[in-house]
Amino acid sequence: MAKPAKLIVVSDSHGNRDGLRAVLDAHRDADALIFLGDGLNDLTAVQRSGPCPMVYEVRGNCDYDKTIPSERLVSLGGLLIFMTHGNGYEVKVTTTPLRKAAAQRGADIVLFGHTHSPYYAYIDGVNLFNPGSISVPRVGRPTYGLLLIEDGEPEFLHREVPR
Known part of the structure; x- marks a missing residue:
């Protein structure tokens, strides 16, 4: 039995370093931080x-750092996770291309950003999760996500960035 995993999922910081630090400080017990782009600096x-x-x-x-990949596929907590910012998959309009890319890779989970809006759906055997933006949300307060994995079962949570 694998140890439960706690993953922080963040996207679109766009200069909000204080918000990113606040999220990390709120979850010092996290196993990993998944950063989905637009704020690598x-x-x-x-x-x-x-x-x-x-x-x-x-x-x-x-x-603009081309040494950082635009996509990653990693196995965490016994699940295959496809990570992308999402801009190459029309995510502001539809999730269909993203779901197809996940299926081609055999991914259980797709994590993406770009829309600045929190999102979760389970479609055709794939979990799609967008944490929203920790800096410039489309609606409401800045958000991030938590992905908790226990015994191969994921739980997805949206949270507001601590003030």
Whole structure:
């Protein structure tokens, strides 16, 4: 039986380093931080400023470091997770291309950003999760996500960024 995993899921910081640090400080017990792009400079600065768990990051459309991949496929907690910012998959209009990409990769979970809106759906055997934006939400307060995995079962939570 695998140890339960607690993963912080963040996207679209767009300069909000204080918000990113507040999220990390609120979850010092997290196993990993998944950063879904548009703020890689913020991530680097926050990593230098204090404790940070293992990081899995992808590049967003506003990030320019081409050494960071735009997509990743990782196995965490016994589940295969496809990570992308989402801008290459028309996510502001539909999730169909993203779901197809996940199916082609055999992913159980797709994590994506770009829309600045929290989202969760379970469609055709794939969990799709967008944490929203920790900086510039389309509606409401800035948000992030938690992905809890226990015995291969995921739980997805949206949370407001601590003030």
